[in-house]
Amino acid sequence: MTGGALSSIDGDVYETPSPALVARIVDSHGLDMACERWFWIGERTLSSLAQKGRAQAGRVSPPRTGGRSMSCSEAEAAVAIETGYALGSAKRGTRAAGISVGAQGLYSRRGLTPPTISSEERGVATSLGARARRGDVEAISAWEARLTFERAVGSVIRAALALVAAQPATGRYVLPPVDAVLAAALRDEDPAAVAAVFPDLAALEPEPEPAEPEPPVTVTPPIPETYPMPRMRRMPTDDVIRAERAQGKTAARMAYDWEVSVQTVYAHWRRLDAAAALAAQVEAVAPEPVPAPRPEPIFRPAAPVQPPGRLTVGDLAIAVDLAQRAQITPGEAVEFIRADVDQARARPAALEPELAGFTAPRMSPALASWFQALADGRDLPELEMADFHV
Structure with missing residues (x-):
């Protein structure tokens, strides 16, 4: 029997069995018996439920005898899972780890449920990504900041997991305790990312010594208008982008050189193409300058010269x-x-x-x-x- 996930009607009519029960039936009577008992569920879904049930019971899944193995290492899988729980999204976790693995299979092999974001956050992320693909500069900057934060959290998780010698075969990975050793290991990481993963780590930092009181000075009233500092831009200037594009560089090569995503390169290309098309239209519509007519010379009659000896x-x-x-x-x-x-x-x-x-x-x-x-x-x-x- 073949098939995939439950349809919307079957999911409303039938009750999905627990992963532990599916794992017990599959291990004792085989997958065909489980497919016959839960006929409205596909074979692939039952295999995932059985794998999840074994992991929840603390039993390691048997090694695969055929097919394609997981395309990432165990360390990358650990970073993806723990980053996903830290950010509240399995997709953001795999993206921070730099791997392209299905979240369902990655979490099911350890008996875990993939974390999902709320519908409101999903709507915000979808709208932001759509605006960035259309070339909105503000949306591109916000999306780059989002990806940068994800990578920073993944770097914190990777450094923290390196401090733990052994990890359990199933369930969540074990993070190190919050102590001075962890603080020293994460000293060079992004403070915002460290606070997102280890919020209690800030309490271990030594408080700065109180500064000596300075003599009172005249307080200048605050300036009502404030201007935020410009965000550091990974992309080069527009002239550099045009020059390298004219040389025949691909978007993938530019993204690798500038440490950005390929979508960001395409967004800048679309923005530059739109600006060039608009400039060409303006130049074509602009009328040619009409030379001003030359002023005609004004001839004034000379004053009559009176002949000598004659009076006027x-x-x-x-x-x-x-x-x-x-x-x-x-x-x-x-x-x-x-x-x-x-x-x-x-x-x-x-x-x-x-x-x-x-x-x-x-x-x-x-x-x-x-x-x-x-x-x-x-x-x-x-x-x-x-x-x-x-």
Whole structure:
């Protein structure tokens, strides 16, 4: 008869026999008789129950005559079992010991029941592992811390079991007593892992001598914001990861070199690939820079240059004002202004302040035409007295 574990319906209908009873029937009447009596249980499950019953009775299981032997040593099995009880999980115990053995067979051969975590803790661990596989950096750090603590507890168990000369053939392994010898052996281990396995070991540590009282000092108020120390990262920088990946290194080789799991390497690869894809999308979407148009040159007309000996309208206006003020004839005023202009052109070019008191005079169009004809050397038109009063 072949088969595996109980189905959900059989487990609810039938009662599972005790391991001691199954071991007694198998040893006295054979496995076929036990399979016929407990027909709803598979042969493999009955063999595990018989092995567990023999171990509970203090009888060592007979050596196997065929098949594959256990893939770990007795020392590794001891570390896995005791670490599993310390951490409350058989899976974490085998992982801390660095072996891949089925927990049911490992514990049954010594008549023990594998420890299992609660459904709440299993949900937290499953969620944390899923987030780490998706590349969540915070989840990866938390998962690495979890694995590091498991390995530290396994190291404490291994060092403690080395202090016990002989171990029983069945049941739990014997740990050494809590004394100074154990404290010396675990001096270099992780304090948190030591406290998880031997909580009473801290009482043996000598208390530090009281320090001499220091003079009172001014107490600085505490800083409201605190920043936790960054956790030591086993993985190298992103540039190193990209370089070694470009060289063709596999994830398994990187995990061996950096003492991390292969899943952690894959998580960092996925994170770097996602960042590179996002940068490529941003670069493809970004518009090309449009060059700014060159400013067109502004052409300003040059100021007209007055020919030598010719007066401007402004000069003629000043001559009219001078003739009215000084009670001289317009011809004398024009000659005076022309001499002044010639003298100013003979001097070096320099900015001089305007003549104080001379404003732009108002004159009639007939008077302006008269002055313009005088300046051009043409015949002078006739003027009336009313042309002088504007």
